[in-house]
Amino acid sequence: MKLKPILSALLLTAARLSASAQNTDSLELRKIYDEALVNGKAYESLHYLCKNIGQRISGSDNAQKAVEWGKKLMESYGFDKVYLQPIMVPHWVRGEKEQGFIINGKTRTPVALVALGMSVATPKEGITAEVIELHSLKELETLGADKIKGKIVFFNRPFDERFIEAGSAYGTAGDQRNLGPGAASKYGAVAVIVRSLTSALDNYPHTGATNYGTNTPIPAAALSTIAANKLSETIKAANGKPVQFFLKDNCQTLPDAPSFNVVGELTGTENPNQFITVGGHLDSWDLAEGAHDDGTGVMQSAEVLRIFKATGYRPKHTLRAVFFMNEENGGRGGKKYAELAAQNKEEHIAAIETDEGGFTPRGFSFQGASPEFLKQINANWRSLFAPYEADMLVAGGSGSDIGPLKGTQPSAVLIGFRPDSQRYFDIHHTPNDVFENVNKRELELGAASIASLVYLIDQHGLKF
Incomplete structure (x- = not known):
C-alpha cells in the first residue's frame, strides 16, 4: 500500500475544503x-x-x-x-446646575464643571476652602491628614499622550475620578475636583461615576481641561499663598x-x-x-x-x-x-x-x-x-x-x-x-x- 499518494490526496482535499469554506465565508x-x-x-x-x-x-x-x-x-x-x-x-439625580469659582484674593473666576455621578451635595451655601493640587492618589498618603484636612483636593493628572490607543490613557488617568474622592475623604478633605478625563483642550467638563467605597462621601466634581489648566496656573502664580475654590452642587441619591x-x-x-x-x-x-x-x-x-x-x-x-x-x-x-x-x-x-x-x-x-x-x-x-x-x-x-x-x-x-x-x-x-x-x-x-x-x-x- 502506497501511503504517500494517499496522504497527498488527503492534504489536497483538505486544502480544497478549506478554500471552499473561506470562499463561502467571504x-x-x-x-x-x-x-x-x-x-x-x-x-x-x-x-x-x-x-x-x-x-x-x-x-x-x-x-x-x-x-x-x-x-x-x-x-x-x-x-x-x-x-x-x-x-x-x-x-x-444631579439637581440644579453646579457652580464653581477660583478665588484668588478678591478675584472670583467662574469655571466650567459638573458633579461626578454618585456625588453627594454640598451644603446649600456651597463650600469655600483652600485648594491643594495633586497628581496622584499616592500623594494623599505622602502629605497626610495634617496638610489635607479641611481643604479641597484638586487631582490634575492629564492623559498620558504617549498611548496610541486612547482607552489606555483613560484607564491610567481614571483612578482620580473613580477612587480619588473616597481616598481624599479618608484624609479629611471637604471636597474633590478632578481634571476631566480627556486629551481635548476645551470647556466641556466630563462627568462619570465615582466610588467612595466605605469612606465618608464628600462632594466631587470634574473641571473642564481649560478650567483645570487655569486653576493650576493660578496656584503656581500664587507662589505658596493660599488659593481658594468655591463649589456648589445639588446632587441627590434617591x-x-x-x-x-x-x-x-x-x-x-x-x-x-x-x-x-x-x-x-x-x-x-x-x-x-x-x-x-x-x-x-x-x-x-x-x-x-x-x-x-x-x-x-x-x-x-x-x-x-x-x-x-x-x-x-x-x-x-x-x-x-x-x-x-x-x-x-x-x-x-x-x-x-x-x-x-x-x-x-x-x-x-x-x-x-x-x-x-x-x-x-x-x-x-x-x-x-x-x-x-x-x-x-x-x-x-x-x-x-x-x-x-x-x-x-x-x-x-x-x-x-x-x-x-x-x-x-x-x-x-x-x-x-x-x-x-x-x-x-x-x-x-x-x-x-x-x-x-x-x-x-x-x-x-x-x-x-
Whole structure:
C-alpha cells in the first residue's frame, strides 16, 4: 500500500475544503456588509433614541421610556423572542446646575464643571476652602491628614499622550475620578475636583461615576481641561499663598428604582441552548443624548440580529442582542444577566460588547487570549476582515457589562468591539455626546463587522 499518494490526496482535499469554506465565508460577509450599508436601520433608530427620548440615566423616566421603546423596536424586527429582565438600579439625580469659582484674593473666576455621578451635595451655601493640587492618589498618603484636612483636593493628572490607543490613557488617568474622592475623604478633605478625563483642550467638563467605597462621601466634581489648566496656573502664580475654590452642587441619591435589560433572540437551529451574545448599554449620563455612549452600541447590537433576519441567515446557535441597563453607575444590568445565565444553566460560547463609540471599526480584542489562540484566529479570519479594514484581532479587554459572565460562564470567550479611539474621549460623558456627532457610515460599518464576527463564531466556533 502506497501511503504517500494517499496522504497527498488527503492534504489536497483538505486544502480544497478549506478554500471552499473561506470562499463561502467571504460571500456571507459581503452579504452582511451590503445589507448594513444599503438597508441599515441603526442610524435612523439612533436618531429616534437620541432626539425623541434623550438622556437615559438609570432610574429616570427617560430610561424607562427607552426600555419600552427598545422592546418595541426588537419586536418590529421580527426576532424570535423579545423580553425584559427586571433589575433594581441606583437613582442618582444631579439637581440644579453646579457652580464653581477660583478665588484668588478678591478675584472670583467662574469655571466650567459638573458633579461626578454618585456625588453627594454640598451644603446649600456651597463650600469655600483652600485648594491643594495633586497628581496622584499616592500623594494623599505622602502629605497626610495634617496638610489635607479641611481643604479641597484638586487631582490634575492629564492623559498620558504617549498611548496610541486612547482607552489606555483613560484607564491610567481614571483612578482620580473613580477612587480619588473616597481616598481624599479618608484624609479629611471637604471636597474633590478632578481634571476631566480627556486629551481635548476645551470647556466641556466630563462627568462619570465615582466610588467612595466605605469612606465618608464628600462632594466631587470634574473641571473642564481649560478650567483645570487655569486653576493650576493660578496656584503656581500664587507662589505658596493660599488659593481658594468655591463649589456648589445639588446632587441627590434617591431609593433604588425598578428597571430592565432588554433582550432579543434568534433561536439556534442546531444548538438552541448555546448562546452568542452581543450587547451595549441603554443607560447614559444626563448631560446629553448618550449617542456614542452607548446609543451606538445598543443600535449596533440590535442591527446584528436584524441583518441576519433580513439576509435569511438562520444561526446554528441562539443569538442574543442585549440592551444592558445601569452600566454607567452600578453595572447591575451586566451582573443580573450573568446571574440569570447561571440560574438558567445557559452555555455561552461568546459575548461581544460594543461600548467604545460608533466610530470606524478597527477590529476586536479578546479578553485573556493566549498567543496560540490569537495566532489561530488571525490565521483563520484576519484575511476575511481585511477588505473591510476591521482586521485587528488582538488580546485586550472586552467590556464591563459582559465581564460578569466570566464568573458564571468560565468557558465563554469575552470580546470587545474596537473602533477607532482617537475622538471618543473628546465627547465621552459630556454635553457633546449628541446624535450629530455620529457618522452614519461608520456606525453601519461597525454593525456589519460585529455581525461578521458573530457569523464566523456561529459557523466555526472558537476552538481551533
